[in-house]
Structure formats: C-alpha cells, structure tokens
Amino acid sequence: MKLSRELAAFSRRLGHDFARPALLVQAVTHASMSTPARGDNQRLEFLGDRVLGLVMAEALLAEDPDAAEGQLAPRFNALVRKETCADVAREIDLGAVLKLGRSEMLSGGRRKQALLGDAMEAVIAAVYTDAGFEAARRIVLTLWGARIGAVEADARDAKTALQEWAQARGLPPPDYAETARSGPDHAPVFTITATLANGMSQSASAGSKRHAQQAAATALLARVEGMPDA
CATH class of the missing domain: 1.10.1520.10 (Ribonuclease III domain)
Incomplete structure (x- = not known):
C-alpha cells in the first residue's frame, strides 16, 4: 500500500x-x-x-x-x-x-x-x-x-489553588458562571466568570468551558495573591 x-x-x-x-x-x-x-x-x-x-x-x-x-x-x-x-x-x-x-x-x-x-x-x-x-x-x-x-x-490547577485560598480565609468555594457564548456551534467560545464570596471576580474566554474556568481562576488567583493580606 x-x-x-x-x-x-x-x-x-x-x-x-x-x-x-x-x-x-x-x-x-x-x-x-x-x-x-x-x-x-x-x-x-x-x-x-x-x-x-x-x-x-x-x-x-x-x-x-x-x-x-x-x-x-x-x-x-x-x-x-x-x-x-x-x-x-x-x-x-x-x-x-x-x-x-x-x-x-x-x-x-x-x-x-x-x-x-x-x-x-x-x-x-x-x-x-x-x-x-x-x-x-x-x-x-x-x-x-x-x-x-x-x-x-x-x-498547576488554578481552580484548586483558588478554592484553597478561599477556604483558608473562611470563604466558600468560588462560583463559576457562564456569562457569554459566541462563535459557531462547531467552534464555540465560552466566557466564564469566577466569583469569590468577598465579591471579587474575573472573567476569561476559551474554546471549552474547562479551559475558560481555569483561565478565569488563574486570573482571579493572580489578583488575590497580589493583595497585601493574601
């Protein structure tokens, strides 16, 4: 052949x-x-x-x-x-x-x-x-x-790390919500917003919900870890 x-x-x-x-x-x-x-x-x-x-x-x-x-x-x-x-x-x-x-x-x-x-x-x-x-x-x-x-x-699992950060401060686990979806059905782009109980949130977009969640968690984790009391 x-x-x-x-x-x-x-x-x-x-x-x-x-x-x-x-x-x-x-x-x-x-x-x-x-x-x-x-x-x-x-x-x-x-x-x-x-x-x-x-x-x-x-x-x-x-x-x-x-x-x-x-x-x-x-x-x-x-x-x-x-x-x-x-x-x-x-x-x-x-x-x-x-x-x-x-x-x-x-x-x-x-x-x-x-x-x-x-x-x-x-x-x-x-x-x-x-x-x-x-x-x-x-x-x-x-x-x-x-x-x-x-x-x-x-x-590094950003979602796990963010949850551990929240738990260490007596906060419930972060919430992940799909706040937007765009693109064709065969190639959708999801926007996910990760929110902590203290009101802080970050959004990110990716071609899968899993990737978007991880990206949002990464962005929020970088933000909270940069705080003086983090």
Missing part, C-alpha cells in the same frame, strides 16, 4: 517512515468514515493512550528523580490530557489529513479538540505497532519536547 501525497507529507512531519502504511491510514480514519474494509482509529487510540502514558511516566521520573508521587501525578495528567494531545496534533497539522465523514467535515471536525486528541493517540499507537516501543518513545519525546521540562507550571 502506498500513502497518498498528503499522508506521505504528514509522515515526514511526524518523523516516521511506516513499513506498514495501512496503520497510518487507520490512525487518521474517524469512525464517521470507517467501512467494513477500512477500520477506524478507536482501537489504536486505546493503545496509544497507554503508550503515551508509559513514555510520559518514564520521562517525568528521569526529569525529576527526587519528585514525590504527589508531585508527579498532576504533571503526568497535564502531559497526557486530550487538550495537550490536541495541541501537539495542531503543531504537526494532523487535522489536515484526518479522514472524516461528510457531517463531521461540515461541523469543523478537523479542528475539534476531541477528534485531534484521539487521532494523536492513534498515531502514536500506529508508530508503536509499526516499529516498536523505542520508535514510539522517540516520536513522543520529540513532539512533546519542551512541554516535559515546563510541565510544572502547566500542571
């Missing part, structure tokens, strides 16, 4: 020459485009999630030999979550080669975070199945790159 021009270019961006090109084709095939003769990427996604997890666990242990499990766990979660996988997928333009059904294409599937994250995991599994763990490990470490060393900042 010979890869299409687009998939061959993607293979070069990925940094892996497939001995079994059909694996890459399967990895980029969404369920909306599968046929009896061509399977989708769901099984590969399942495997890729585990391969990615092992690579990241090893990398974190090597990066910080003295870190306790309680420090490693949030870093690990930040590196393997769907949002991070989708960010990596965007950097190598994985969305451009996804095989999608018509409805998914019309609804902006090539830009959807969940589809990109799932496909990135499937591609990792395709490399693993094609050439083994070391090949998959090399690809993952190359693609994730500086994220591994900088993960401490990414792993």
Whole structure:
C-alpha cells in the first residue's frame, strides 16, 4: 500500500517512515468514515493512550528523580490530557489529513479538540505497532519536547489553588458562571466568570468551558495573591 501525497507529507512531519502504511491510514480514519474494509482509529487510540502514558511516566521520573508521587501525578495528567494531545496534533497539522465523514467535515471536525486528541493517540499507537516501543518513545519525546521540562507550571490547577485560598480565609468555594457564548456551534467560545464570596471576580474566554474556568481562576488567583493580606 502506498500513502497518498498528503499522508506521505504528514509522515515526514511526524518523523516516521511506516513499513506498514495501512496503520497510518487507520490512525487518521474517524469512525464517521470507517467501512467494513477500512477500520477506524478507536482501537489504536486505546493503545496509544497507554503508550503515551508509559513514555510520559518514564520521562517525568528521569526529569525529576527526587519528585514525590504527589508531585508527579498532576504533571503526568497535564502531559497526557486530550487538550495537550490536541495541541501537539495542531503543531504537526494532523487535522489536515484526518479522514472524516461528510457531517463531521461540515461541523469543523478537523479542528475539534476531541477528534485531534484521539487521532494523536492513534498515531502514536500506529508508530508503536509499526516499529516498536523505542520508535514510539522517540516520536513522543520529540513532539512533546519542551512541554516535559515546563510541565510544572502547566500542571498547576488554578481552580484548586483558588478554592484553597478561599477556604483558608473562611470563604466558600468560588462560583463559576457562564456569562457569554459566541462563535459557531462547531467552534464555540465560552466566557466564564469566577466569583469569590468577598465579591471579587474575573472573567476569561476559551474554546471549552474547562479551559475558560481555569483561565478565569488563574486570573482571579493572580489578583488575590497580589493583595497585601493574601
């Protein structure tokens, strides 16, 4: 089997020459485009999630030999979550080669975070199945790159930190309210306002409610931590 021009270019961006090109084709095939003769990427996604997890666990242990499990766990979660996988997928333009059904294409599937994250995991599994763990490990470490060393900042859960700040001062947990929504249905932008019982609040917008909540919490936390009595 010979890869299409687009998939061959993607293979070069990925940094892996497939001995079994059909694996890459399967990895980029969404369920909306599968046929009896061509399977989708769901099984590969399942495997890729585990391969990615092992690579990241090893990398974190090597990066910080003295870190306790309680420090490693949030870093690990930040590196393997769907949002991070989708960010990596965007950097190598994985969305451009996804095989999608018509409805998914019309609804902006090539830009959807969940589809990109799932496909990135499937591609990792395709490399693993094609050439083994070391090949998959090399690809993952190359693609994730500086994220591994900088993960401490990414792993900070602003919502948890803000809640702890409030509790330490006898305040109830912060409230998060959706105060605006814009953009098309396939690519909405949510505005979330985080409010403390003392009346302080901050708003932020993002492409998912989770990201908007975290961004609002980050902004409010930075504000309260800058107060003299914080």
